[in-house]
Amino acid sequence: MDGVKLTKTRIRAGVWEGVLSGTERAALEVRHLEAEVTGVTVAQIPDRPGEWAVRVPIPVAALSEGVQTFLIRQRDTGETLAHFTVITGVPMEDDLRAEVDLLRAELDMLKRAFRRHCVETLG
Numbered sequence: 001m002d003g004v005k006l007t008k009t010r011i012r013a014g015v016w017e018g019v020l021s022g023t024e025r026a027a028l029e030v031r032h033l034e035a036e037v038t039g040v041t042v043a044q045i046p047d048r049p050g051e052w053a054v055r056v057p058i059p060v061a062a063l064s065e066g067v068q069t070f071l072i073r074q075r076d077t078g079e080t081l082a083h084f085t086v087i088t089g090v091p092m093e094d095d096l097r098a099e100v101d102l103l104r105a106e107l108d109m110l111k112r113a114f115r116r117h118c119v120e121t122l123g
Contacts, residue, residue, distance in 0.1 A: 006054065006072060006081040014060075016070070016084050019045070020052040027075040030056050032068060034108065058086060065089030067101040071109070078113065080106065 003022035010017050020026055020042065030037040039057040054072070062068050065088060072082045083105075085098040 004074070004079075004081065008082065008084065011058075011084070014058045016054075016056040016058060018054045018056075018072075018082065020054050020081070021050060023052075024050060025076075026052040026054075028054065028081070029073050029075045031071045031073065031105070031109075032059070032062050037062075037070065056084075062086070063088055067097045069098065069101045069105050071105055078109070080109070 004020070005022050006018050006020045008016070008018045020028070026042040026044070028040060028042055030040050037056060037059060041055045042052050045051045045053050056070065056072065058070070062070075063086065068086045068088070070084050070086075071080050072084075073080050083102055085101065087098065
């Protein structure tokens with residue numbers, strides 16, 4: 001789906017907010033540590049066809065010491081549209097930890113997809 005874009009607008013009061021554009025169908029999922037985040041809302045923006053307001057509540061249980069990365073993906077394709085990172089408990093010395101955590105989450109997703117592909121093609 002070329003042209004699908006998710007742009008962060010802000011994080012406020014524990015809610016990540018963004019605008020999804022370039023699609024007529026807005027089905028998203030948000031993952032943190034392999035678990036789906038609940039309470040995600042996607043609502044069409046009035047008078048702006050093809051644009052959707054996305055709200056992701058950051059679960060209190062996810063706020064633990066260290067780096068926590070959330071992946072926002074299209075539900076039907078699994079394509080990652082955006083991610084956001086929350087760092088708590090330690091000073092942010094460098095954004096490198098967030099990048100490594102994102103790479104780990106993406107690698108885990110790719111491993112699952114590859115295993116699923118192998119199962120589907122072998123039998």
